[in-house]
Amino acid sequence: MAKLSYRQVEAFRAVMIAGTTTGAAGLLYISQPAVSRLLNDFEVAVKVKLFDRHHKRLAPTPEALLLFEEVERSFVGIDRLATMAEELRDFQRGSLKVAAMPAIALGFLPRVMQQFSQHHQGVNLTLQVRSSQQVADWIATQHFDVGIGAINVADPALAVEVLGEAALVCALPANHPLVEKKTIVPEDLRDQPFISLGPEQSVRYKVDEVFEQARVSRQLVFDTQLSHVACSFVDAGSGVALIDPITALHFSSANLVFRPFEPWVSFSYHLLYPAHRARSRATEEFSQLLKQELALLVKRADGLLRLKS
Template structure:
């Protein structure tokens, strides 16, 4: 079964006659008829009834055409992918990101990237850092942005960003009156905390212990965005990534500086022993341009 026969069959089914199919394929009508006859011999059943010069699809031909259409759709996609690879070095770019940067840094970077490469497909997922690391290490994603507590075995790593932590406070809370909140100020305060394995959570616990402060941990969550939503609901205060507060600040939530050395470090990871393609490099450059 050769591609010429499949193309001839698809063209006749799509255009109704061998004459029109020949015009579309830019060959002669006898070439189309010969290709279809050869295809029928290869597959072992008739695709058309020949009736007074007309070619009427058989029932088997109709069934076969359904799969041919699927194959041609895939072939069209392959041609498009080949064109993108030819023009841009890669037909797609796949990025997986920690939650804290998924609603701010990533959308801004992708917007910049797509203005330059509107035909390059972008796949973007938000995952826990450990899951993101596994996806990049396995070659399923080209770039990952992960928290610094993640195991970096099996990936290439660079420091992407180091953002100073802030504290999110419900509107009307007594701490709203302070310009800067210190660890000692959290003694006895309801606190929405990040998960125990989070590096920032561990640094916060060390700072609280040094200050002799014991807050009331009312909830735990792995995501700064979720902390912000819970703080806005009045459940407690929370130490969060500064990039997650934009949509909440002034909308039921107040953001204050937190007097400590606590920061959220983000690592950029890529698959090992595989230099980034040109488009992946340009997406990374876009990320670097909006990370501040």
């Protein structure tokens, strides 16, 4: 059998629907002779008589009716593909899987994801909350589309971008004498019971370096990988801590007070992507929204903390 062309099949389908080559030409926006030529070529290719000619009308043979059923099934599949493509283009279909550290996920991220969902209601959203290291592992193995963590890892399986930066703040028990100060400096925390972020957090080494340069010793009583848990230790009266301002903004307790800390110690939030997989449009737009909203939140957190001082 000669090779069929899509245009021949399309002409056959149009004739079956319209009943005449003139009507088919109107459906396909081509001339009537062009339709007749395509139809003849189609009959030659399939080697089956498809129409009985009665004046200007074409009467389909039983073989043509059977073939038309198969063509319709194929065209329904093509229509479905076109519809899906349109839905993907308009964000009416798709998925976005996000993995994030608790500092971002517990208060900030659900609001951003809700905002994204309102404009892309067909996109199915997933959020998993894990430590920064676990987030990096999941993104490296391509289990998630985008991750948000506090570590900048050198892994060829990861593409890393800075999402935003903010200054660490000091978490104090509400009855602590230092709450009277507007800004906390290393000397204020000499010999204080201190809750540290764990060694897997790069910011831990920045904090240690600040105190070493100031020649200030602390009582290191607990290590934890999460700022939220560090706040809980402070809330329980275990000591003081330096934590990221977004956690401070969302940690609600009457027993806790937050103060700016100097010198500036930067806490970096990073976007993580699978390095060897193309990013979807949903991933790109969500990441852009994250950057915008985080910049606003960091500004708000800084203003609130200084206002409360």
